[in-house]
Amino acid sequence: MDQLRVLITRDQIAARIADMGREITRDSPGEPVVFVGVLKGAAIFLSDLIRAVDLDATFEFIGVSSYGNRPATDQKLAWDSTGEVRVTKDVDQSLRGKNVILVEDILDTGLTLTFLKRLLLGHQPKSLRVATLLDKPSRRKLAIDADYVGFTIPDEFVVGYGLDYAERYRNLADICVLTEAEG
Ligand code: IMP
Ligand code: MG
Numbered sequence: 001m002d003q004l005r006v007l008i009t010r011d012q013i014a015a016r017i018a019d020m021g022r023e024i025t026r027d028s029p030g031e032p033v034v035f036v037g038v039l040k041g042a043a044i045f046l047s048d049l050i051r052a053v054d055l056d057a058t059f060e061f062i063g064v065s066s067y068g069n070r071p072a073t074d075q076k077l078a079w080d081s082t083g084e085v086r087v088t089k090d091v092d093q094s095l096r097g098k099n100v101i102l103v104e105d106i107l108d109t110g111l112t113l114t115f116l117k118r119l120l121l122g123h124q125p126k127s128l129r130v131a132t133l134l135d136k137p138s139r140r141k142l143a144i145d146a147d148y149v150g151f152t153i154p155d156e157f158v159v160g161y162g163l164d165y166a167e168r169y170r171n172l173a174d175i176c177v178l179t180e181a182e183g
Contacts, residue, residue, distance in 0.1 A: 001181040002165070007158060008151055008175040013133075014048070016150050020131065021052025023148060024101065028055055031126075033099045035059040036091060038116065040170065041105030044162035045133045045150075049103060063089030064112060085115040095123035105162050106134040107149075110142035117144070134158065134175070151175075 024033075033055050037046035039062065050057050064085050100120060107113055113130060120128055131148035138155045157179075159165050160172030169178070 003179045003181050004159070004169075004172070004176040005179070006174045007153065007156070007177050008161075010161075010173040013150070013161060013175065017045070017048050017052050017133075020148050020150060021049060021054075024049075024129075024131065025054045027129075028053075028099065031099055032056040032058065033101060034093070034095060035101050035103050036095075036120065037061050037103045038105070038112070039063040039089060041162045041164065042103045042133075044170070045105055046103045049131065058093075060091040060093060061089065062087065062091055062116065064116065066111070085112055087119070095120060095125045098125050099127045100125040101129045101131055104130065104132045104146075106136065106158070107132040107144070107146055108136050108139050110140050110144040113146070114142045114144050133161070134163075 033053070035046060035050055035057060037043055037059060043061070046059060046061075050059055065088050066085055100123075102113070102116055102120060104113055104116075113132070117128065117130065129147040132146040133150040135146060135149045135152045136155055137152060156177045157165070158175050159169035159178045160175045162170050163175065164170045165178055169176070
């Protein structure tokens with residue numbers, strides 16, 4: 001039996017995203033911005049974030065998966081991603097010369113975002129920034145920081161608001177810590 005404990009409420013999420021939207025609006029030049037969300041975890045964050053900016057904005061999704069992908073049931077135990085990352089769904093438009101903001105649900109070891117940043121830089125965008133809803137800096141294996149961070153959290157496995165455990169719990173409105181009950 002899994003147990004859920006609320007870590008960040010829906011109201012806290014909404015307030016923080018409103019702030020992030022203002023920050024991004026303020027920092028952006030008077031030019032179009034392309035938001036690129038990482039499937040599937042960032043889909044819900046992206047949909048709220050783009051409505052919190054006052055910009056000429058479009059959005060795309062990119063899909064990635066780690067090599068040596070762990071069985072879904074092992075995901076929490078082995079959420080230590082060690083392998084390489086590959087693209088399962090690419091963006092639909094050229095990002096060349098565009099102002100791009102990569103949108104991720106959580107920055108953990110840094111493997112995914114390091115790979116994606118490198119990949120998107122290959123498109124030769126005019127600018128590339130990273131927005132992540134959550135950051136677990138204590139777990140970092142590669143030196144990478146986001147330009148915009150919603151919440152810095154401790155080293156706990158969280159679900160909800162897009163984040164999953166074996167594809168479940170993405171639809172929770174609050175962000176919760178997932179623990180397995182004893183016995
Ligand atoms: P990184 O490549 O280790 O930075 O991992 C980022 C990815 O790992 C995220 O996009 C999530 O899919 C997954 N992940 C890391 N921590 C958690 C967590 O606490 N809950 C759910 N997924 C997580
Ligand atoms: Mg993810």
